[in-house]
Amino acid sequence: MNTDWHDLIQRHIAGLTTEEEAALLQNALKRDDAVARLYLRYMNLDVALEAHAASSEAVTEMLIAPDAATPGRSTRWLSWRPLAAAAAGLVFGMFCTSVVFGYVVPRAVAKEKRLFPLRNGDFEQSGGALPANPPASFNIWSGDGAELVAGSGEASPKSGRRMLRFTRAETDPHTAQGFPARCDVYQLIDLRQVWDQVGADDEVTLEVRASFFDADPGPEGSGQFRCRLLVNPQSPQTVRAGWPESRFDGCAYVRTYLDNSPATCGQWRTAKAKVILPRNARTAAVHVSVIRFTDAPQPDAEFGHCYADDVNLTVIARPLPRKE
């Protein structure tokens, strides 16, 4: 039998093996040193990642002091410290002492990061064409000509098995003459989910990241990927009903451009944009697009070689400093 030991060991670690597979693994671990060494390496990785997760600023829903993560060696030290501190905490706890967690969360102002549940941000759910704009409901992607596709000869997903492919521009009231040619994809978010989760006095930042890939910039001219976050004081229903003009009404937005060129062709690049949420914001729209600048109108321009993947939305809540 040609067993994929990486797969079997990882499924064992995740508790997903059947009894037969567990027996197969046990036998291999007893007779095959290479499998046993691989198993121990995965276990070492497992513990190391757990320790990193306990200390990393990147981790979701975790309180951390921002000035604690100083660069260089101290970062490495810190990354291991929580385990030791936690253990020491247990021992100290036996002695009714409570100083240990001062190591981990010192005096600085804490911030809290959450991955926001952006639906299908990695485009893994189902395939095929997206519904057309305007968004028919919240938490779904809709777009001009766009579809969810598997990897192909010209592009592989940044992660997972699927990605978004921009296919065709649609005429837009803001680009009525058809240029620049632009393919837009949106997801509408109801921000009540955010306000329910943060403190009344928190400063709340919304951050979007999206990755883009241009497989063939082509001879037509220069182009850009755009990642934009729009926040709006209107209700999600109102924004949807008045689409597309309503997406800009009373809106704050932030955007990031990535210029396409032959030099950037064939590589995934990530754009990030963040905005401090006004307290009256009720709706957000995540907007990813590709634009081609041309000398003549191209209302139905094709974009078959442009892709996006891994669109993430993060909420960062930071208590405002108290006044003295």
Place this chain on the structure above:
Amino acid sequence: MPSPPDHPQHDQFLRLYAEHEVALHTFVRSLLPTRQEASEVMQEVIVALWQGFASAVEFRPWAFGVARNVARMHLRRRVRDRHVFDDELVNRLADMAVQQESQHVSEREALEHCLQKLPLSQKELVLAAYTKGTRIDDLATRRGQTPMALYKLLHRIRQALLDCVERTLTMEEPI
């Protein structure tokens, strides 16, 4: 319960424990099927170590021996579960884990470098998955994925990290 604090001995114990804690945790983790069980057993190991701690001499082999015994006692309660390793295998893995500890230390150092090289989204995902209290099915729901799709993605990330660690240690990619 542990005896009242004897500060010099307590300080000495803490220093030794902190020095060896990651190695002990890895060792215990390699003998047990889940992270949760490893964490529970580690708490028993800490208590057993403190109760038995008498001297710093030969602390490391003694501590590993204690950890092995605590883990084996834990596993005996689940002897009918075929996912649980038998004594023969536990002893073999324990011996190998001790032999490979210096290699594992190097791998943990290299992992720092490899985590930095991961795409940010993957780094955030893997650390979110390893955050205490995270349930994979909840995380998958938040990401709009099935749990199985998320397991597979994590599988690929872990394998990529292991590959990167190997390349780093063989100097193909110097840190």
